[in-house]
Amino acid sequence: DADVTQTPRNRITKTGKRIMLECSQTKGHDRMYWYRQDPGLGLRLIYYSFDVKDINKGEISDGYSVSRQAQAKFSLSLESAIPNQTALYFCATSDFRGPNTGELFFGEGSRLTVL
Amino acid sequence: LAKTTQPISMDSYEGQEVNITCSHNNIATNDYITWYQQFPSQGPRFIIQGYKTKVTNEVASLFIPADRKSSTLSLPRVSLSDTAVYYCLVFSGNTGKLIFGQGTTLQVKP
Numbered sequence: 001d002a003d004v005t006q007t008p009r010n011r012i013t014k015t016g017k018r019i020m021l022e023c024s025q026t027k028g029h030d031r032m033y034w035y036r037q038d039p040g041l042g043l044r045l046i047y048y049s050f051d052v053k054d055i056n057k058g059e060i061s062d063g064y065s066v067s068r069q070a071q072a073k074f075s076l077s078l079e080s081a082i083p084n085q086t087a088l089y090f091c092a093t094s095d096f097r098g099p100n101t102g103e104l105f106f107g108e109g110s111r112l113t114v115l
Numbered sequence: 116l117a118k119t120t121q122p123i124s125m126d127s128y129e130g131q132e133v134n135i136t137c138s139h140n141n142i143a144t145n146d147y148i149t150w151y152q153q154f155p156s157q158g159p160r161f162i163i164q165g166y167k168t169k170v171t172n173e174v175a176s177l178f179i180p181a182d183r184k185s186s187t188l189s190l191p192r193v194s195l196s197d198t199a200v201y202y203c204l205v206f207s208g209n210t211g212k213l214i215f216g217q218g219t220t221l222q223v224k225p
Contacts, residue, residue, distance in 0.1 A: 031211060042202065043159065043215040050211060059214065090158045094211075102149035102206030104213060106158025 003027045004107040006091050012113045019078040021110045023091030032074040033092040033104065034058075034066060036085075043090065049074055050096075081114045088112075117141040117205040124220040133190040135219050137203030140184050145208035148179060148186045153200045153218070163188070164206070190221075198223045 004025045013019055023032065030051050035043040035058075045058030047066040055066060063085060067075045078085055088111050092104040121137040139148065147166050151159035163170055165177040165186065176189040190197060200218040207213075 033213070035215070042200075042217050045212065045214060048212065058212075088156070092158065094213075096211060100149075100161065100164045101208065102147050102164045102204065102213060103161040104151075104159070106160070109156065109158055 002108065004091060004093055004105055006089075006107040006110045008110060009108065010111045012115065013081055014115050015080075015082055017081050017114075019081050019112065021076045021089055021091075021112070023074045023076070023107060025072050025091075025093045025105075027093055027095070027105060028071075029093035029095045029105070030071065031094040031096060032068070033094070034064075034074070034076045035090045035092065036060070036087040037090065037109075038087050046076065046089075078112075081112075083114045086112060086114045117143065117146060119203045119205055119216045121201075121203050121216065121219045123217065124222070126222050126224060127193055128224050129194055130192050133193050133197075133221060133223075135188045135190075135201055135203075135221070136185060137188070138185045139203070139205050142183050142205055143207070143209075147206045147208060148177065148183075149204045149206050149213070150175070150177065150188045151202040151204065151215075153202065159202060159215075162201075193221075193223045195223050195225060197221065 033048040034046040049068045091107040117139045127133045149164040150162040153159040170177045178187045202218040
């Protein structure tokens with residue numbers, strides 16, 4: 001089983017719909033991140049969280065919200081999806097106590113299409 | 116957070132050593148340099164992290180000069196399976212942020 005699990009893996013929805021992407025991890029890491037990747041481009045940071053009570057905006061947080069329900073769970077919501085939010089979304093975790101503090105562990109991605 | 120600049124693409128042949136250089140002129144004292152590899156439709160995978168001088172692991176080496184304004188990822192004897200996008204990131208030890216740049220697309224030819 002994957003250490004960082006994202007659901008759903010694929011989702012097609014319509015403009016204006018509310019969408020939630022979920023991420024859960026079994027690595028026991030405190031830090032969790034959400035990134036989006038558009039075709040041919042690098043990853044852009046949406047939100048990140050260092051613990052249940054700590055949520056931080058990334059580069060492109062407009063149109064998104066997050067919830068850190070527990071240490072192991074970090075959800076990304078699109079309140080009213082629009083077509084330019086069509087992208088591949090990645091959740092990641094990190095352990096700041098580890099030997100490589102900049103090492104992120106990624107999930108398999110959630111491909112979202114907004115029609 | 117320090118911005119990184121790296122070549123958009125590189126070509127190599129199997130068995131050659133590949134060096135990818137990244138510049139990060141505004142790197143701060145508490146920042147670390149990390150490199151990731153990404154295959155299509157997969158999440159990036161951590162390769163190596165360093166602060167200064169040289170770091171080596173089982174897959175790569177990272178060279179960082181004394182001024183830390185640049186770094187070079189060295190991949191020894193590449194194979195076709197090393198064809199991927201390689202990202203240089205500056206990791207902030209203060210904020211914990213990791214910002215990806217455009218990356219370098221490495222194409223390894225037979």
